[in-house]
Amino acid sequence: MMTRETLQAYLDLTRLNRPVGIYLVLWPALWALWLAADGTPPWSIVLIFILGAVIMRSAGCVINDYADRHFDGDVSRTCCRPLATGALTEKQALRFFVLLGLVGFGLVLMLNPLTIALSLGALFLAVLYPFMKRHTYWPQAFLGAAFAWAIPMAFAAVQNDVPWQAWVIFTLTLIWALIYDTAYAIADLEDDLKLGIKSTAILFGEKVQWIVGAFQLIMLAGFVWLGQLFDLGWVYDLSVLAAAGLFVYHQWLLHFQQPEQAFRMFLNNHWVGVVILVGIVADKSVIPWLGTL
Template sequence: MKPSLATVADRLWQYALLARLDRPVGNFLLLWPMLWALWIAAEGFPQPLVLGVFVLGVLVMRAAGCVINDYADRNIDLHVKRTKERPLTAGRITSKEALIVFALLGLTAFGLVLLMNTLTIQLAFVGIVLAATYPFMKRYTYLPQVHLGAAFGWAVPMAFAAQTGTVPQIAWLVFLAAVIWATIYDTQYAMVDRDDDLKIGVKSTAILFGEHDRLIIGLLQLLMLACLVLIGVQAGMSAVYYWSVALGGLFFVYQQYLIYSRERDNCFRAFLNNMWFGGAIFVGVLLHYGYH
């Protein structure tokens, strides 16, 4: 018997939930560093094909990363308050379905990158390895947030390669900023689950930092701002960019206020606030190249 339209619609909705299409914040956290990189590489508006491929590619790879993360954590997520109702963990879809969705998303991303030059394609293989291995890192290291930063930030050297055919020094500085930033916001995210993670033996920077979490996050935030200033100096940015960095600093101060009590909801709000931080930096980059 053929499945009903309602049944098909429900399956598609479960796949959408699996890929976090209902949670767009993660998309922005990946998009912002990539967009910083593209505009700096192009010294203005990038090639339309490169921009289109990278925006679509980031969205597809973020979805693929969410799928493989849920597959890797399908048993762990049962014991975490925030994640126990995810489609795979709750049994609304099967592990086989999740792997099929991941494969389709991965093939789509690879098809997109084939439109780029050889160097970009070569770098893409490193990105695939980083994305596929990240979900398993929390079992072996207290620094999965750093690994996530490398996976998220790998779009930066790829963007430079696609736009310019090279990966200059400034590209690695932007990549470093992306890794530091991801470590900041994903540590805030991990603070939400710290109690559950301690019970089940999952590792994170939130657990590693312990009672020094706020201080270390603060130091990382200062390091992030210093990286952004160095990027501005190397790229010859004008004052409008540095004003955006200053605004980013205010967002970081607000995040420190939110995580001060280490309450779950406020730590999650601090994590979400990073979407605006990344957007503020991009506006500064955009305005610089738009008016100079």
């Protein structure tokens, strides 16, 4: 019988108590669902994607901790993770990952065949990302691809097709991951250098703030283009301005060149996803509904 301590270790492995990662997966998926459905996504599909974001982010945390099991014990921020402390074994972690993957796949089986086929790509990227830190200075790009894979899946679920516009949202989501996960990597910079782990924070070096700023400008330009592609209105335009304001705040946090402030930037980034989602939902759902009253 599973003890209370073991159950807590499994919960710690999923990091459900730190939901920011779920938000960073979920908000772009909801952008895509609302845009694919022109403001009226089926609520059953919305629920599947919400649950899928929780399950697959949890699975991603499990496989990430398995990949980092020989490193986490030497990093102050991660030394208390279940695999680092021995609270769970490697086999227990892998079995848990398989279980979560099966639950996630069970959710996808309620969707159409195209979405089911695309879900295999999501699983592949989730497994691939944690191991890229040893081989490339761009692991953040692989994380972005893993998080952004919900975009083509959302269009497939609603339209049974993946139009080229979906890949615009995919690219914006990937760029966004380069922004916030570089900030996350800044917080771990000293430990990563000692352990030989690679990241964009190390690659960009002293120019990290300027390069992140360039990515932010590209993302804002992409948001403007997105508004044109999907005929979004003035509320969405205001949401893009709000996102720009958040990026200015994030630049202010970065200029301190302190790990704590960079981590604050990472945590705050999900609000960019929120304000964009509010703009999309308002223009595609709320304002048309008000017009019928």
